Amino acid sequence: MSEVNEKKEKKGLFARLKEGMSKTRESITHAIDTLAGVYKELDDDFYDELEMILISADVGVATTEKIIDKLKEEVRARREGNPENVKGILKEIVADMMQAEPFNPQSPTVVLVVGVNGVGKTTTIGKLGCYYKEQGKNVILAAADTFRAAATEQLTIWAQRAGVPIVAHGEGADPAAVVFDAVASAKAKKADLLIIDTAGRLHNKTHLMEELKKIRRVIDRDFPEATVRVFMVLDGTTGQNGVSQARVFRDAVDVDGIILTKLDGTAKGGVVISIQEELKLPVYFIGVGEQKEDLQVFDPKDYAEAIF
Amino acid sequence: MAFEGLTDKLQAAFSKLSGRGKLTEKDVKEAMREVRMALLEADVNFLVVKDFIKKVTDRAVGEQVFDTLNAGQTVVKIVREEMTAMMGGTHSRIEFTGNPPTVIMLIGLQGAGKTTLAGKLAGMLLKQGKKPMLVAADVYRPAAIKQLQIVGSQVNVPVFEMGQDKPVSIVRAAKKEAIRTLHDVMIVDTAGRLQIDDTLMTELEDIKAELNPQEILLVVDAMTGQEAVNVAKTFDERLNLTGVVLSKLDGDTRGGAALSIRAVTGKPIKFASIGEKLDQIEPFHPDRMASRILGMGDVLTLIDKAVEAVDEKKAVELEQKLRKNQFTLEDFLEQFQQVRKMGGMADMLSMLPGGNKIASEVDEDEVNKSMGKTEAIIRSMTPKERRNPGILNASRKRRIAAGSGTTVQQVNQLLKQFEQSQQMMKQFTKMGKGGKFGRKFPFKF
Ligand SMILES: Nc1nc2c(ncn2[C@@H]2O[C@H](COP(=O)(O)OP(=O)(O)OP(=O)(O)O)[C@@H](O)[C@H]2O)c(=O)[nH]1
Ligand SMILES: [Mg+2]
Numbered sequence A: 001m002s003e004v005n006e007k008k009e010k011k012g013l014f015a016r017l018k019e020g021m022s023k024t025r026e027s028i029t030h031a032i033d034t035l036a037g038v039y040k041e042l043d044d045d046f047y048d049e050l051e052m053i054l055i056s057a058d059v060g061v062a063t064t065e066k067i068i069d070k071l072k073e074e075v076r077a078r079r080e081g082n083p084e085n086v087k088g089i090l091k092e093i094v095a096d097m098m099q100a101e102p103f104n105p106q107s108p109t110v111v112l113v114v115g116v117n118g119v120g121k122t123t124t125i126g127k128l129g130c131y132y133k134e135q136g137k138n139v140i141l142a143a144a145d146t147f148r149a150a151a152t153e154q155l156t157i158w159a160q161r162a163g164v165p166i167v168a169h170g171e172g173a174d175p176a177a178v179v180f181d182a183v184a185s186a187k188a189k190k191a192d193l194l195i196i197d198t199a200g201r202l203h204n205k206t207h208l209m210e211e212l213k214k215i216r217r218v219i220d221r222d223f224p225e226a227t228v229r230v231f232m233v234l235d236g237t238t239g240q241n242g243v244s245q246a247r248v249f250r251d252a253v254d255v256d257g258i259i260l261t262k263l264d265g266t267a268k269g270g271v272v273i274s275i276q277e278e279l280k281l282p283v284y285f286i287g288v289g290e291q292k293e294d295l296q297v298f299d300p301k302d303y304a305e306a307i308f
Numbered sequence B: 001m002a003f004e005g006l007t008d009k010l011q012a013a014f015s016k017l018s019g020r021g022k023l024t025e026k027d028v029k030e031a032m033r034e035v036r037m038a039l040l041e042a043d044v045n046f047l048v049v050k051d052f053i054k055k056v057t058d059r060a061v062g063e064q065v066f067d068t069l070n071a072g073q074t075v076v077k078i079v080r081e082e083m084t085a086m087m088g089g090t091h092s093r094i095e096f097t098g099n100p101p102t103v104i105m106l107i108g109l110q111g112a113g114k115t116t117l118a119g120k121l122a123g124m125l126l127k128q129g130k131k132p133m134l135v136a137a138d139v140y141r142p143a144a145i146k147q148l149q150i151v152g153s154q155v156n157v158p159v160f161e162m163g164q165d166k167p168v169s170i171v172r173a174a175k176k177e178a179i180r181t182l183h184d185v186m187i188v189d190t191a192g193r194l195q196i197d198d199t200l201m202t203e204l205e206d207i208k209a210e211l212n213p214q215e216i217l218l219v220v221d222a223m224t225g226q227e228a229v230n231v232a233k234t235f236d237e238r239l240n241l242t243g244v245v246l247s248k249l250d251g252d253t254r255g256g257a258a259l260s261i262r263a264v265t266g267k268p269i270k271f272a273s274i275g276e277k278l279d280q281i282e283p284f285h286p287d288r289m290a291s292r293i294l295g296m297g298d299v300l301t302l303i304d305k306a307v308e309a310v311d312e313k314k315a316v317e318l319e320q321k322l323r324k325n326q327f328t329l330e331d332f333l334e335q336f337q338q339v340r341k342m343g344g345m346a347d348m349l350s351m352l353p354g355g356n357k358i359a360s361e362v363d364e365d366e367v368n369k370s371m372g373k374t375e376a377i378i379r380s381m382t383p384k385e386r387r388n389p390g391i392l393n394a395s396r397k398r399r400i401a402a403g404s405g406t407t408v409q410q411v412n413q414l415l416k417q418f419e420q421s422q423q424m425m426k427q428f429t430k431m432g433k434g435g436k437f438g439r440k441f442p443f444k445f
Helices: A013-038 A044-056 A061-077 A083-097 A121-134 A151-162 A175-188 A206-222 A241-253 A271-279 A300-307 B002-015 B025-041 B046-060 B071-087 B114-127 B144-155 B167-180 B198-211 B228-239 B257-265 B286-294 B297-309 B312-323 B329-341 B345-351 B355-361 B364-379 B383-387 B394-404 B408-430
Strands: A109-114 A139-144 A166-168 A193-198 A227-235 A257-261 A283-287 A295-297 B102-107 B132-137 B185-190 B215-221 B243-247 B269-273 B281-283
Touching: A044 A061, A044 A083, A044 B046, A061 A083, A061 A271, A061 B025, A083 A271, A083 A300, A109 A121, A109 A206, A109 A241, A121 A139, A121 A151, A121 A193, A121 A257, A121 A283, A121 A295, A139 A151, A139 A175, A151 A166, A151 B144, A166 A175, A175 A193, A175 A206, A193 A206, A206 A227, A206 A241, A227 A241, A227 A271, A241 A271, A257 A271, B025 B046, B025 B071, B025 B286, B046 B071, B046 B257, B071 B257, B071 B286, B102 B114, B102 B198, B114 B132, B114 B144, B114 B185, B114 B243, B114 B269, B114 B281, B132 B144, B132 B167, B167 B185, B167 B198, B185 B198, B198 B228, B215 B228, B215 B257, B228 B257, B243 B257, B257 B269, B257 B286, B329 B364, B329 B383, B329 B408, B364 B394, B364 B408, B394 B408
Parallel strands: A109 A193, A109 A227, A139 A166, A139 A193, A227 A257, A257 A283, B102 B185, B102 B215, B132 B185, B215 B243, B243 B269
Antiparallel strands: A283 A295, B269 B281
């Protein structure tokens, strides 16, 4: 398997991010540059076009209007008249909106990973496991997706790649019981970091959200000395439904932040700007591929730079 | 909820248009601004929205407003009709070859839901009397083969696999095996891939060349945003899709991607995947999807009911009577029955944007009871009395009250109401052509 998986040559992290997002960047930068060339002054048409560029990045209508309003304000305040310079201001605004505190897990920390089906939870956990293991942390993975076929096997392969232990019960088991055991194991092994994979679930399924709450209760009750961080994984190709996902998961299990995946595609994941605006949930990491090194700490400036 | 807010906004924009016989460009433009917002919020691609708005605007401008509906509703109707047309008909069929095995290839981005869908299709075809076989051609994602094997065993369909061999070799061997073992359908689960990954897209082309599939179905997550257009377009250009399957439609997404995909590929959406259980697959309903994207299924249902319930010819007759001041209790009764046909007052109110609030304040039983009473009273009158309520003296009123299970007081109340209505009607018709009857129910209940 590893031969096939290693088909892509290895590259540095930053190169990967840049490469991963280059298509995105090219198209948008190109669009804005063209705009700047076409428009000699900052008129309504200019802003309308800018609006369309943001909307096409899945930023959403309401947030786009907010951004454009801010932009106009800034442009007025700075007496800016040159379309060329507007791009820089736009980047600043977006980067400002996306500021977040860095995630530095103190020992012991439990990371609970949640999200709708197929967004990249298991893969991201594999990458996180590799990342923190390489930083010298004592990491344990927990396979609390006991629902999806072969989910445990999938995470087991990732645990092997990362060289970290995994706690698993197999298909059909009670996910809360897996978590219970994982917490015990993390305590016994004095783990720095316990990362829990959960089954993908659509946020409008109440009973599945209840199951998630139960998992969270087990962690809070049995591991009070640990810091708990809940990350919602969001597929970068998701549109405005991302806001609804973030809201419901936050209300259910008190999500701390977002991990935005699949940014190696053409999608921009602009809905995270709305999520940050509306729900104050920052982005912590981004996924830019399927290999273990395809994980990046989210940097608002890079993100803004990469999209525009 | 954002959902209701949208419906309200749309209706608010449309309500400004009411009361005119024809729609002007300005009217339509105003309403279209709201439609545009709605579509963008639903994740329809912005270029598709642009085209769509143009189409609808062209059609709506100058459109004669149907008598029984206000102008806004006419616009809504056009919007839905155009959208349903764009969505295409129902195509929930699989093309089978006379020379089995029929090959179905499932392709799409990572995490779209291909493997689960493979299981669902296999189960569905098995039930239809076919003898399907699943083929594991996702050699990249960890445990993908295992996942397909489990799914296959759950639906009692065998899975062909060759581990992490080359996908093209796998499918070649699979086809031989299918022929040998007399399986008449083979469903190939491929690895998720980005449409810009040239190596992996070429791999799909190679698989296609090897198999000559009857069906190449693109599986798309219903929650996909603006990129749905680029994804679908590239997959279609490189592989010439035969259809699309929307997955995760059991979520609360409005699913505008469906419209985007239709617009750029023109390929039919064949199935909707609506849950994690393996029997949760259904034919795709273009009309329902159109309503869902607009977030206004209820308003549209109401319009349908109005069109159904109101007999246009009768409405014209009624208008004539009104003009000649011949509106009688019989007509009054008919009006009531129309409201009834539309599901009763509370039902009707609740379907209107903002009406939910009113409906929740209105005691439905009370309203229906009072409507029922009114009907009963009129029914207890002789035709002569209905046409000429002036002849109703005390003894006639007592008879009517007894016959309808009401009181004389209630009979009087109704007569007074009717008189007021007649008064209103007179003024109404005097206002001339502006006020076409039937657009509103001029009665208070
Ligand atoms: N291109 C790309 N693919 C990704 C990325 N992250 C995950 N994937 C792929 O997306 C698919 C789904 O990923 P999973 O990790 O299985 O997703 P999940 O959320 O655990 O899925 P469920 O457990 O089934 O809900 C797999 O094919 C992954 O390889 C990413 O950043 N980029
Ligand atoms: Mg998973």
